[in-house]
Amino acid sequence: MKIQRIEAIPYAIPYAHPLKFASGEVLVAEHILVRIHTDDGLVGEADAPPRPYTYGETQDSIKSIVEKVFAPAMIGLDAMDRGKVHAILNRTINNQVAKGAVDIALWDLMGKSLGAPVHKLLGGYADHMRVSHMLGFRPAQELLDEALRFGEEYGITTFKLKVGRRPLALDIEACHVLRAGLGEDVELYLDANRGWSANEALEVLRRTEGLGLTMLEEPCDAKEAMGRRRLVEKSPIPIVGDESVPTAGDVSRELLSGGSNAICIKTARSGFTEAQQILGLCTGLGVDVTMGNQIDTQVGSMATVTFGAAHEATTRKAGELSNFLDMSDDLMAEPIAILNGTISVRDVPGVGAAIDEDKLAHYRSN
Missing domain, CATH: 3.20.20.120 (Enolase-like C-terminal domain)
Structure with missing residues (x-):
């Protein structure tokens, strides 16, 4: 189960009721959907929510670090070799949300490949x-x-x-x-x-x-x-x-x-x-x-x-x-x-967060 391709898809969904708090407010969910594709046709997915006022990450920075830094080093690795992947991720400091999404997508892949719920x-x-x-x-x-x-x-x-x-x-x-x-x-x-x-x-x-x-x-x-x-x-x-x-x-x-x-x-x-x-x-x-x-x-x-x-x-x-x-x-x-x-929890292989492709096409930013 080799990693073949990694996507970082930006999308934006407005909040009907924005949340306000001491360090900022959120009006629109401008997130990144991380997708890791393998050579046997499986796809692991996870959401990355940028919070620039808390961690300094933005939608653009997450997309860039995943596709330009993490992906080139990860492609060709076995998706089960999470230790090797984390060694790659840890070479880059900070960027915790980007790293978190990559990790969850790998667990999603592992569950799907084993036919087991990740929980x-x-x-x-x-x-x-x-x-x-x-x-x-x-x-x-x-x-x-x-x-x-x-x-x-x-x-x-x-x-x-x-x-x-x-x-x-x-x-x-x-x-x-x-x-x-x-x-x-x-x-x-x-x-x-x-x-x-x-x-x-x-x-x-x-x-x-x-x-x-x-x-x-x-x-x-x-x-x-x-x-x-x-x-x-x-x-x-x-x-x-x-x-x-x-x-x-x-x-x-x-x-x-x-x-x-x-x-x-x-x-x-x-x-x-x-x-x-x-x-x-x-x-x-x-x-x-x-x-x-x-x-x-x-x-x-x-x-x-x-x-x-x-x-x-x-x-x-x-x-x-x-x-x-x-x-x-x-x-x-x-x-x-x-x-x-x-x-x-969802009693299905993986994390259980299947994506509606029509909605993704509608809300994706590019």
């Missing part, structure tokens, strides 16, 4: 994941209305509130309104996307004490090491590393330095192979993990479900899997369904 190859612990939904910057009552609607329509009982605004009162009010309107049985946690200082984060925690918030993700820039460590030491809830920990090495640094005491895993930036390495670090150290969302399409969300459902530790918390609902359309041939607050 089984990864571990097969469960056949579904609970869903957490992200709530963006909006007035408090609108956030509550959205959460109530998602609870009613999809059975979702976990919500991640995007915070990091100034004045702090906007986010503090949203926390109080959501807790009062949703009741005690709904899980709420926060993600500031580095929007505050450590002292501001401590003030928010003080003024939301008693609301039962379960986690605070990236409250301030992890590069502000002393403030971040002080926050971890004083916080009554876990401080989750996300954009500060895209690689296994970054995870080691943050955990050992005391900059985080929980970790968000995103397959869009780590693929499945490095995600396993990160998960191994965390489980070995007894550190909680969450499965995050890179404002993924259904293709990306299916990859997250595939990995998250495969391992016991990643099923303990609801995964951020539902923001594709804010898109005006998607590329999946068989759309994802959220039933009773969960998404099931």
